Amino acid sequence: MRLKNSYFFTLREDAKDEDSISSNLLVRGGFIKKSSAGIYMMLPMGWRIMQKIMNIIRDEMDKTGCQELLMPALIPEDIYIASGRRAGFGHDMFSLKDRKGQNYVLGPTHEELFAIAAKMQIRSYKDMPFSLYQFETKFRDEPRPRYGLIRVREFIMKDAYTFDKDEAGLDVAYQKQFNAYKNIMNRLHLNYVIVRADTGVMGGLLSEEFQALAPMGEDTLVLCDSCDFASNIEVAPCKPEIPAEKEEEKELVLEATPHSRTIEEVADHFHLPAKKFVKTLVYSVDGKPVAVMVRGDRDVNETKLRKFLKAAEVELASPSVVEEVTHAEVGFAGPIGIDCPVYADEEVKYMQNFIVGANKTGYHYCNVNLKDFKAEAFADLRNIMEGDICPNCGGRIHFAHGIEVGNTFKLGTKYSKALDLQYLDANNQLQYVWMGSYGIGPARAMAALAEQNADENGINWPKDLAPYQAAIIIISTKDEAQNEAAEKLYEQLEKAGVEVLLDDRDTRPGVKFKDMDLIGIPYRITVGRGIKDGMVELKPRTGEKVDVPVDKAAEMLIEELKK
Numbered sequence: 119m120r121l122k123n124s125y126f127f128t129l130r131e132d133a134k135d136e137d138s139i140s141s142n143l144l145v146r147g148g149f150i151k152k153s154s155a156g157i158y159m160m161l162p163m164g165w166r167i168m169q170k171i172m173n174i175i176r177d178e179m180d181k182t183g184c185q186e187l188l189m190p191a192l193i194p195e196d197i198y199i200a201s202g203r204r205a206g207f208g209h210d211m212f213s214l215k216d217r218k219g220q221n222y223v224l225g226p227t228h229e230e231l232f233a234i235a236a237k238m239q240i241r242s243y244k245d246m247p248f249s250l251y252q253f254e255t256k257f258r259d260e261p262r263p264r265y266g267l268i269r270v271r272e273f274i275m276k277d278a279y280t281f282d283k284d285e286a287g288l289d290v291a292y293q294k295q296f297n298a299y300k301n302i303m304n305r306l307h308l309n310y311v312i313v314r315a316d317t318g319v320m321g322g323l324l325s326e327e328f329q330a331l332a333p334m335g336e337d338t339l340v341l342c343d344s345c346d347f348a349s350n351i352e353v354a355p356c357k358p359e360i361p362a363e364k365e366e367e368k369e370l371v372l373e374a375t376p377h378s379r380t381i382e383e384v385a386d387h388f389h390l391p392a393k394k395f396v397k398t399l400v401y402s403v404d405g406k407p408v409a410v411m412v413r414g415d416r417d418v419n420e421t422k423l424r425k426f427l428k429a430a431e432v433e434l435a436s437p438s439v440v441e442e443v444t445h446a447e448v449g450f451a452g453p454i455g456i457d458c459p460v461y462a463d464e465e466v467k468y469m470q471n472f473i474v475g476a477n478k479t480g481y482h483y484c485n486v487n488l489k490d491f492k493a494e495a496f497a498d499l500r501n502i503m504e505g506d507i508c509p510n511c512g513g514r515i516h517f518a519h520g521i522e523v524g525n526t527f528k529l530g531t532k533y534s535k536a537l538d539l540q541y542l543d544a545n546n547q548l549q550y551v552w553m554g555s556y557g558i559g560p561a562r563a564m565a566a567l568a569e570q571n572a573d574e575n576g577i578n579w580p581k582d583l584a585p586y587q588a589a590i591i592i593i594s595t596k597d598e599a600q601n602e603a604a605e606k607l608y609e610q611l612e613k614a615g616v617e618v619l620l621d622d623r624d625t626r627p628g629v630k631f632k633d634m635d636l637i638g639i640p641y642r643i644t645v646g647r648g649i650k651d652g653m654v655e656l657k658p659r660t661g662e663k664v665d666v667p668v669d670k671a672a673e674m675l676i677e678e679l680k681k
Contacts, residue, residue, distance in 0.1 A: 179276070337351075
């Protein structure tokens with residue numbers, strides 16, 4: 119591509135309204151442009167990289183025998199009502215009416231439509247297994263779009279679906295897709311980990327995430343120092359910390375704590391560490407108040423709480439609800455005499471003589487033990503913490519942050535039951551189809567690559583994913599010898615199949631160099647005054663420049679690209 123008459127621009131200064139390294143560099147490099155909150159134009163340079171990412175994904179999907187198709191983005195709302203997911207998506211789903219008053223949504227994901235399509239194929243167990251995939255635009259009304267392409271309201275997703283007659287078949291299909299995803303991540307040169315995750319609104323039996331490691335990543339990843347344990351913090355199991363020695367139970371005491379509401383304030387009042395206290399938090403669980411107890415230095419894991427109580431919605435109760443069930447101001451909730459069910463993290467089971475709120479404004483109970491209150495159940499209801507014991511090997515836990523690039527789900531029969539997707543087995547009995555779902559976000563992968571490969575000059579793309587593999591820079595477009603040499607090199611490289619830019623713009627050399635570094639061109643050939651001696655300059659983006667004969671430059675560059 120010749121730059122002079124092409125759509126190409128860069129920004130010298132940082133983008134004012136971007137909040138991540140990747141989004142800033144992608145905007146500055148002219149890869150993307152925000153049109154509104156969480157919605158981006160994919161400009162020519164960005165679209166080239168997207169196509170490369172999508173082609174890698176498509177290649178690995180095709181190798182599994184998965185067939186590509188395309189589903190509509192505008193979907194009747196009734197389909198999501200039938201599957202039971204309309205309420206789960208809530209305000210995250212864009213909805214509209216057509217001129218006849220029929221309700222439609224912009225698809226946030228497509229499990230339902232693929233199940234409906236599968237119905238046309240499946241009659242008997244002999245019609246499976248098979249798998250389908252697409253690249254389609256998804257829409258989600260994110261309350262806080264951020265981090266450029268990471269948290270957006272409109273995005274392209276590759277989603278695939280497998281259909282099998284039983285769980286054993288699903289296991290085989292899942293492993294095939296899982297291996298394809300590992301191949302994709304490796305071919306994208308991403309630094310990633312695979313973690314267990316919450317199935318969330320997707321539902322099903324299992325979810326695993328492919329997380330690109332990045333300090334700005336939204337997801338907290340739980341990793342072990344000693345083994346390969348990896349989990350999203352939402353579902354990471356916790357081992358309770360059990361005291362080495364059991365204390366002798368003391369007599370319950372009510373003590374005035376007039377200015378102490380938070381754990382920090384109560385700890386200061388008693389001059390004790392936070393782990394000697396138990397927090398009681400009041401939640402609204404499907405609209406009903408529930409109290410949850412965790413050790414003072416721990417946090418409730420709302421995902422675990424929701425799953426344990428088999429609830430649709432879990433959120434902290436309003437102050438008015440807290441006051442209603444505790445008969446006290448906010449900050450003094452405790453399990454003794456509270457007017458709602460109490461659930462406790464299993465670590466509380468091993469504590470003695472701890473301190474809790476007294477459900478009386480300005481007071482706490484000291485020397486509380488299990489006999490002093492009634493818990494409906496004890497369960498793993500807390501977030502794991504750095505330094506905790508690994509649930510697998512007994513090593514120590516540390517955290518990292520990641521960008522979720524891909525996700526694989528064993529859906530089981532969730533959608534086939536909701537949408538009546540059945541088949542006749544070998545005994546002529548009706549059975550439900552077993553499904554799997556597998557998604558990758560190409561734009562998220564691009565953003566993750568930009569995060570992981572950013573340097574002080576721009577984005578150092580892997581050479582097979584850069585928008586172009588090489589650039590030829592003409593120092594003076596008024597010099598005929600330089601123009602002729604650059605044109606000849608351009609033709610040689612194009613003929614050899616190299617993706618090459620010819621920077622024939624009438625602008626300063628320094629601007630050209632900075633632009634090529636910003637957009638991440640792996641190699642550049644500079645045609646300047648040395649051409650009178652038959653020499654040009656060859657330079658890797660992050661290496662040293664070297665003068666080479668002009669008639670050898672194309673051959674040398676091609677050899678470098680093969681490495």
